[in-house]
Amino acid sequence: MGVEEQLRQAIQSALEQLAASGRLPTDALHAVFTVERPKAADHGHLATNVAMTLAKAAKKPPREIATLIQSILQTEPLIEKVDIAGPGFLNVRLRPAAFHQVVADIELAGAAFGRALAGSGERVLLEFVSANPTGPLLISHGRNAIYGDGVGRVLEACGHRVTREYYINDFGNQVRLLAESVRASAKGLPPPEGGYGAAYVKILADWIVAHAPHALEDDAPEGLLSRFCISRMLEGVPGSEELLGIRNTLAALGIYFDNWYSEESLHRWGRVEASLAVLREKGCLVDLDDGALAFRAAEGEDDKDRVIRKNDGKTFTYFASDIAYHADKVGRGYDRLINVLGADHHGYVARLRGAIEQFGFPQDHFEVLLYQLVSLLRDGQPVKMGKRLGNLITIEEVTDEIDAAAGRKGAGADALRYYYLSRRNESPIELDIEVAKKQNLDNPVFYLQYGHARLCAILRRAETVFGLHVPRLTPQLAARLVHPDELAMLQQLGSFPRIVQDAARERAPHKTLFFLQELSQQFQSYFTRLKVEHDAILPQSWLTSEQGWEAKWDRDKTLARLAWVNAIRTVYAAGLGLLGISAPQRMDRPPAPEGVQETDDELDAPAS
């Protein structure tokens, strides 16, 4: 348990005592208050506003309530001092032992530290990405993929059972247009009106000519040619650098789906008609005068009728499929349905909600997580990107370049994940493609990973050079952990479970990222300071070069710090795991760029 939770419990029991003795009203027990680390160091380790939030209900001035609570808290063995400040804040100083407890929790839980107990959660269907398989995944799709997966990971950490699902729009007009564009390309003709003209269409066409030429003879809308096109878009064209396939692109980002759900199958199995029959039964279908069929949501759900079948009497809109699809989701018995959509779809949410309600699913368990769109720039200029235009920027185009700059496969995926997860989903993003590709060793994601690698390096060196394994933090060793920075970091580690829960509850994986950023900063600052102060964790050569150095060596302090380092490393790795960012055990110093020392010469060189 972190110190925040310990203090929270102490306050709660203090309130119980005060209520029992009649010094506070009984509703004080339900007080809502914060326990937080104050920004100013002289405000102690923790501060709470409990006296202020109670003032109204207790009909007493905040400082008077604060005095009551103070007198009880001061008897707590782990509390050193309690001050009353300002309008009624309680500032609390803790004894070092209060901070040490979290290490035992981390030792016990290991990589599972921060996760909530299993079994307490819900069965969640998380639908995300679901990009049309009529083109490769673009950099803008990356936000959906990475945000959705981040939400999934953090929900899982809180005990929910998450099923990740990708809805494949393999039916209808866009698929037909892709197939026709491929057919045209195979014949050396330009794409049809509204068709696809990007380079990948040619690659698709070449593959089909080489491996399935008979498909070109099939003119049916959902026929062989469409099927081949979709499967190649999903699985990739073997040997092609440009058409890796959506599934492989996602895998390279560390994103895996449990289900790939076909829209076409809904039609093939009559699920669309079946779900419409249910709606007809409920009386929420409307036959329009021109022959079209529309859905009318319950009062207050949506503002107009939405067409399901066009006025030709036979062509279904995408909404028809979505009704059937969501009816199916409801039927599969999940506790919660979550859809991740770009903000450009938000006008669609009301009708979807209206339809789901008709299938008897509780409204407050259906969530649509909207993220704001990514607008692309190239050197500061807006880039217009459409699947029918030529200038597509794929995910690989960006990640490959970062891989190359960092000299490591996967660096680009880590960098992209960091980039998208470092913003709230409501925050619009302007992504300059040239800047993104140039992200080099200054990339903030490497800062995080470097911190982890450093921790690993300490533990590795302890073993290989000194034969020291990470010990359990016994009380004897804990007594050697008193450096204020060490205690502050333990405080930070203790808040991790709370951060994870907040991130899950608010569907805000970026909170984990900012937590780690702060942890990294604390550690790397501490690490350098010890070096300067000649108080390194492991014995240094200035010590070991002397005869009988071991007599001067504070072995317990080293051991205590190893336990401490290992606790940080554990939380670090857990946090990176929640972000889907890799946690390298080693990051060797990159070679110094050549020619750096020559730069002055140019300035000093006499003009010739």
Place this chain on the structure above:
RNA sequence: GCGCCCGUAGCUCAGUUGGAUAGAGCAGCGGCCUUCUAAGCCGCUGGUCGUGCGUUCGAGUCGCACCGGGCGUGCCA
């Protein structure tokens, strides 16, 4: 017109169900490597939190109005 999202340092963004003197990264300037990884550390510079009212002990945070930007308001997906 109406609906949703956003507006915080030069740039990119955090800001814990309203808390004390609003933070970080990048960029800029100045320092720190014979010793556990310098992909690092320390310091400095940088703010009318879009504007104005209101709610209260207290507002970047909540309410209203306005300004500015994005998206939506398709029988496209």
